[in-house]
Amino acid sequence: MGRKAGKGLCAACLPGVMLLLLINALGCGTTMAITPQVAIRDVKGYQVMGKILYDGNPDHLPRTVANGNPGESVLSFQFSYQCAYGSDNTSQLLPLFNPLSIVGFPIGANTLVVTEKLDVYKEDLLIKSYTATCMMDKTRNLFYEGETYSELRKRGLIAARNNIESQMYEDKDFFANLNAVK
């Protein structure tokens, strides 16, 4: 009798436990979307030579461009990026009174949009322009804080850089005709 009642209780608990697990799973993690959607290619060894007009962190620069010797190439590359931080509009009063907070219901969110742009000039004429936008959205709960904005930014910059590299690689015939490929 006791065993039967125990089994019944467990069966009754199961949907509740499943629901809690689902809430917890939904309440954490980072989603990332990148545009344009291109197949990421291995661009190792592929480089277009020119003059780089960028003095920031070289890690963010697409690896498909490199500084050539002066007078060797007529191309120049203007690279820039921007990070836009979303405002967390979740009221901090709500989680205090929301009983679901204790089982992992989201208590806030961070959003970050990283946009990279690479303009290719032949002398003073813009001949190609590449952009990549990476949107990241992270929710946090009481048990999971997740990546910081610094970590998201780093990941977004790498993803956008890889995207631009792949876009450039798809134009390899175009650059080959300009005699700018290493």
Add this chain to the structure above:
Amino acid sequence: MIAKLGRRRVLIAILITGVLWGSGCATLGPVYTKADKIPEDHGLVYIYRPSGFIGGGVAYDVKVGETVVTTLHSGGYYPYFSKPGEVEFWAKTESRSAVTIDVMTGKVYYLKGTVGVGFFVGRPHLTVVPEEVGEKEISDCKLIPESK
């Protein structure tokens, strides 16, 4: 006996609340004024925290590397002159928050700090806000004295 025990509990609760509240309070300086001049080869990062009821008693250190830039109190701001380059600002209580700014010479940035819900203590959240938002929100904040 029970009444005595109840009174003692209430007293302890008031004491704890007072200590927690008091630990977050600080003597802040004058209300926000724009910095007159940015030193040569530096950018300016305004670190501020609008006053709010939630987490009002929690203050946390904002650091660059291992150096404490300021202790961010509710309703306070601190102008930080930074060398150009990628600078990571971070803060930690029971969880860590960090944001990286590409500081450029002569430019002004607004780094907003808030406190979110935590398990035992409020959690810091740092974010970069656009100039128009930062300028508006910082206007009611008061200067945080230099860290000793």
